[in-house]
Amino acid sequence: MQDDNTRQPDQKTTNRPDIHSLSHKDLLALFEELGQPKFRAKQVEEWVWEKNASSFDDMTNLPKSLRAALSERCSMGGVKEVVKQVSQDGSRKYLLRYSDGVSVECVGMPSRGKLAVCASSQAGCAMGCAFCATGAAGLTRSLTAGEIYEQVMHVRDDFDTRVTSVVMMGQGEPFMNYDAVLGALRKLNSPEGAGIGARHLTVSTCGVIPMIKRFANEPEQFTLAVSLHSAVQRTRDMLMPGVKKYSLLHLYDVMGEYVDKTGRRPTYEYALIKGVNDTEEELASLCDFCRSNLAHVNLIQLNNVRGSKFQPASEARAQEFVRRLASVGVEATIRNSRGSDIDAACGQLRQNVERALRR
Template identity: 65%
Template sequence: MERSNRMRDIRSLTADEIAELVQELGQPAFRAKQICEWVFTKHVSSFEEMTNIPKKLREQLSEHFSFRLPEELVKQVSRDGSRKYLLEFSDGTSVETVGMPSKNKLAVCVSTQAGCGMGCAFCATGFNGLTRSLSAQEIVDQVRHVAMDFDERVTSVVFMGQGEPFANFDATVKALRMLNDPDGYAIGARHLTVSTCGVIPGIKRFSELPEQFTLAISLHSAVQSTRNKLMPGVKKYTLPRLHEAIQAYVEKTGRRPTYEFAMIDGINDTNPEMEALIDFCRGTLCHVNLIQLNDTPGSLLKPSPMKKVETLQKRLQMHGVEATIRNSRGNDIDAACGQLKQRLIQS
């Protein structure tokens, strides 16, 4: 195990690098295409599975490369069919990932960092701070793990797990492209959603991407003082600047961003808070996802009554703002938004 951890993951090589490797080993060029197909299309987890590759070549590959796949430490299954996994990478770092089946679809919520440095008051992930950012392969490996466990094709991925994706921008974009690759997971760009706390430089860079990936913003309050308390990590990205950046994103891409709004009893569900949200959204291209705050152990914040959530939805719609009440998935296994945490739970 220790030796394989020191070896490079074969999946970190590009197709050109695999072609060079095959040439160095004195093998015909078509072997590179075969290896690429096993690694990037069929997503095998060992060289032994490459049945049309000569045994000698497989042995040569295994001497220098490995498959550094995460190990599943814990799996929990929700009443609604969602599954939460605690996955450990080769260096001992762990993250949580959630698979959410629905009819003939399978969505995955992935983490982009182990822990988080944003310190949002309602989110369990940030309670212990940031451990490290994940590589693109480690992000994609979460999707692979869920697909293998469900034995189904993943149809959408949301980057809404642990961490701030735009604090790990390059790896996030590389993972998006790996998942979108028609020769890989072939998930449509519009079915790949990145959620940010409102990191403005990241929003600007995201708008420059040629792919039609989807953007979601964790807003949670359109009142600056309230948002500062709830989301201290993005205090410097003020609401007027955020609004401007999002409008620039819309003008550049023509795509509709989503605002995530977790309703918290007595905090952001008052009449002034509702009015501020309506003003923030009115006359702009956007969609608001309303959700009752998910209870987080150790937090004093509580969810708003459903009646208030429904009231806000109606008021937004009256002003021409699209709004949906989102049902929470996996709440009974602490797999819902804001509940993911690096901890070992006995199943």
Template identity: 65%
Template sequence: MQRSTTYQDIRTLSQKELEELTHELGQPSFRSKQLISWLFEKNVCSFDEMTNLPKSFRNQLAERFSFNVPTEKAQQVSRDGSRKYLLEFSDGTSVETVGMPNRNRLAVCISTQAGCAMGCAFCATGLHGLARSLAAREMVDQVLHVKKDFNERVTSVVFMGQGEPFANFDETLAALRILNDPQGLGIGARHLTVSTCGLIPGIRKFATIEEQFTLSVSLHSAVQSTRNLLMPGVKRFTLLRLYETLQDYTEKTGRRPSYEYAMIDGVNDTTPEMNALIDFCQGTLCHVNLIQLNDIADSPLKPSPLEKVKLLQRRLKMHGVETTIRNSRGSDIDAACGQLKQRFSVPNLGYLPSIVS
């Protein structure tokens, strides 16, 4: 019954347009409510799943519309139960998505863009630049794909995969609201986290929304020269401006941002780097997530020894900074952003800027 993905995705229609479509196709008005329920509450991905609609009505819909859901091109399964997917959309664009089960919870890490323009030195995604931004529905479809594959309810989503969410702000916010909608997936706002490299205009806009979505900032160094080398795409947003913006954010929202700090041997795990991070965080409302860098083949950047990670955690806690060492999920598969896609598209990672002396 499913038609070519060149047809318009029926989920792009508004509820009013669906009501008009139902009337146009000669169906009684209650059918539009059933159709809307399937699309916006049950989040089905095919007409065949709409079991209380007459087959003739489903055929009419399939002749004009489709579900442009992504297809799974590859999947890797970790010993810890995590599953990493390479998903391809109807135009051939592919992104990575990760499902991370933990007891009775299922977290999903999704991409907001295909590729990335930020050019972070430690990330495989940015090596070939940005292909395009994703639509909100394409972000939600990643969550639905994982939900269906695990056959479990998704309890949290992190917008921490490929791409910079705040470079695609409107679609990211639309996706957050679809996921949060109690008539849809009903994921609590505080269980929906957006991770930014530090795009200040996006943080300021994020502070004005009503929902209690969670903000995470990829910091990785509190020394300007080091951060410029690690994250050249946000060089224009200085640490001083970022600090001031985040203080404004906490004052306006009362919410605690978290900082992601991927520890890199000999780069951001030295005593001066640790001191700078303590100074940046001390006395502010924040939480620091420390993680050993994912090891990417051919990269000059290597993970810090676990002893150094634990040392930084102890020092931060001594200065009153809430800190967690985040376990690296899927370390036995292509865990880092962009690695699985690289495996299926390019033979090697190419040149990475060397910042290790």
């Protein structure tokens, strides 16, 4: 565990917009008001989105008087790294705090010269999934597109290497914060942002059906993952009460429409829970749900969470799921567990830090 205050959020943000929230058009209007040439907007955007500047003073190709004027008009946003945990496998988990005191988690996962980031879309989550540490704490607020983007840049700068993929699988339900998530994805994809290929940007949803339909109509080839966790309705309703109103039959139909419209293969996330969704009935239902769908099943070894009644299924059971799914023509893999020696579960680090502070 490490406490790092290398990047402090701007504390004097009253009535000053975060510059990450300003569009190119907004910046052009601002510079016209300040009597500055239009090219200044491009310079500022490069500092904000590509270089991840932490202060207007960092913008050394801008006149000092302009930097002062920008500081009076806008804030830089920014995050404070409250805690960093480093795993033996090289993964790093961060608890980051924004200027209003709200904190979120994100994770950097290096592998064979690549760097993946798991980012949060909300502080907390309202979906209430029974096995999730984040869901137990409830929702604090949604994040802005800039705040989501800043998580990725924080990890990039800490590793001092380019981020090659991002998964929106951290805290929150991304499709309950759709516009901000899409804005962050587009900036992460943009050559004037992080420059990450669209197919390497993944959104994971519990199955918010109206937003899956909307996502299918977006022009970019972003990747979709659906947290399934059971293909038996009563089990899924118990595990995932936040999407109880969306039936598995409806989800099945919508995912077929998604594949037909996009031609892209979605992933179904399935956390194997001993005695709950690893039974023969559950396996047979999962095979039936996936067999005629273009899909990949990502089997997850459940993280141990303090106070949880759920336990992970055995490795042998996970292998049996892979074998049986393969027998009906469905590719499945067991997700390599990263950071198992630290607070790996979403929301777990935040909970443990807050618990320690209350002592």
